[in-house]
Amino acid sequence: MHIPPYYKKSSFQRFLVGAFTGAVVAYFIFVYMHGNMYGELLQENRDLKSEVRELKQQNDALLEDNQNLDEKAKEPVKVETIDITIVNEEDLPDKLIIHDLEELMKEEINHIIGKDLSIIAESDGLLEATIENKVFSIDDFEFQFTIEKLYLTPTVKISVEANIAE
Template sequence: MRIPPLYRRPAWQRFIAGIVIGGCISWLVFLFMFGVTQEKHAKKIKFQQETINNLEQDIKIWQDEYKELNRKNADLLTIQNVQVKIKDYEKYNIDLQSKLEEENKVKEDLKSLIANDLNSTVKNKDLIIKTIENKTVKFNNRPYRYIIKSIIFYTTISIELELRLN
């Protein structure tokens, strides 16, 4: 068996050499283009990572400041309004007008709490309760006293009172 004598035909030699050289050149061009593209993506990813880190730091700073301001504001909350509701007035046949007048009297008694600091008001909660509960009120020439059913402290103090015969 014999190998065909291709070395004698220069056209085939050029063709095979062209294939080999073209493959090498195309491989080099591919590597160059791939490297440039990868470098662009690496730079973009690095830039995005730096941006993300900066934004995360900014978010952390904003959150810390927000929490601190919330803490300060919670400490500085002031009372702006007082609401009083008298329950069980129907049970003693007390009219609505008298009930509203007495609610307004209690509001007037507690008006000094408006614009006070919430913390100091909550600390004096027992004093407020005793002030209201020790008060004797007359409806239809009968003495009544208040029992505090609920008291809620926030920017508005909500007090729910119940009437009892004295």
């Protein structure tokens, strides 16, 4: 079998040169596109790794903060301050003694500051009886108080009504 000598024809030679040139150009285009795409993927991969690292650090910080909050939540809530309000202060004979009466009541129950709030809540009747059964004397006047509202929070809030004792 005989293969015809196409390599001698100029049209066939131009075809081969064109195919070779096209293959070289296509190869360079392929390399350029592949390199460009691969570079973008590497950049995206770096960005995602950086984001994952930041999120892990944030997660670790939040978990540590959560553990600190859990430890604080296990600690009992303590009484921090006492706030006493006299409801009927306009009925008192002298407006200057209101502050003194509040201070006397605070002195009477200041032992609850720093105590566990659950213990104080269990003995709220004792706290009420301490204030209501005591007669407070200022300037020739004696006062007794009845508790209208008692809020047991870290700041114990007590609203009392003052009555002149006879």
